[in-house]
Amino acid sequence: MHFNGDEPLYEALYEHIKDAVATGAMREGEKLPSKRDLARHLGLSVNTVTAAYDQLVDEGYLIAKERVGYFVAEIENLHKKIAPAPAAPAREAPAYDYDFDLNKNADYRFPDNHFKKCLQWAAEQKEPLNRREKEGLAELRGAVADYLKASRGVDVEAEDILLSAGMEYLLLILFALLPKDAPFRLENPGYIGLKKIFEQNRVPYDFMAVDEAGVDPDALTGERSIYLVTPSHQFPTGSILRVDRRIKLLNHVKATGSYIIEDDYDSEYKYYGRPIPALKSLDGVDRVIYMSNFSKSLSPTLRISFMVLPRPLMARYRHLSPGMNCPIPNLVQLALARYMREGHFERRLNRQRKIYDERRKIAAEAFLGDDLFSVDDKRAGMHFILTCKVNGSEADLLAYLKKHRIHMKGLSDFSQGEAQEDYPRLIVGYGNMSVDQLKEGLAELKSLIKNFSAAS
């Protein structure tokens, strides 16, 4: 046996003998070494061995026979503990040196000191901590409503907002609220990973194509549907749904009794001009369900997302879910509400925009002036699409980069059906590395693509 130095010695010895009895390594009736012998053998004091033996006697694993010694007790039906499997190997180091993943951002360093103070403050607020509000705490819903009014042009009140722990949970709620006969229509390319949640819940869905100006409403059928779109910053192409298409889409929705789910993921990050107003801000018929989250602005691990529900749907939700509770801990909701009210969130966003814009410029400029590359930089979000005019396929190029320890995705990872692309299109996420690391990574990426091109 060995001692790890953290636990008292007698406890280590006690655990060791208990385990030996439970696994059958020491048999019933077997005599244990005398306290003095064992102490000498293990280099422990007799007191330590006595403490371990006494504890095991108290618990019934050993029997002490006066002047004879200690024996393993007979324990009827002792459920023999299987010897523990060897510990899982320590988590392997990542298999890459440079991570261009588009959904990660290294700057989330969260919680920051302001948020920690807000958490401390929230921990002392008795009444709201014990409150049950199934839409989420009014304090945070109010802060989110004010933020949406000021920054996204969406005119809402706290009572229109529902908070939950991620987009999947918001969708699960919508599956219960929306008409069952209306299939979901998802953008292609788009957030293809969502497919699973539709399949698991047996909700019908299909895809609609997206071009340079977003979804084309003229190409939609007259069937009542639920359109899931990313109008302000199409995911992952970055295109903006043109205003004429926005109006047509809203008219189409009104005429067919459909709904739009506006996923506004990522749209806080636009590095020129004014923000693109949310589609919801044009919604005169209350058929747009607006969704967003704090996954990029604070941390994807915080798991706080929210939606603005049209009033009839909110009424249905309240009626449907009397026993439900919002899955985000009240402590965290309260802290975030205060963080927003005190202006920390706004200041953080402003700081972050500068940081990511600098990285964006570095990343886009790295490929300029070289005919092999064409950068489609929309000056928004945390990624752009890089067309590589090489001979091989996108899958082969990605596999080659992976072999050389570069992690990134291609447009085909977000597309459904056969790719029609002439050249590989890589998605360069620049949010996940420091400036120095990013520069190194870009140089490596460029030279690997050139090597791949020369060899293919």
Ligand SMILES: Cc1ncc(COP(=O)(O)O)c(C=O)c1O
């Ligand atoms: C386009 C898009 N919308 C929404 C989400 C999910 O966000 P949440 O953290 O709210 O689940 C993602 C996550 O990758 C995404 O890519």
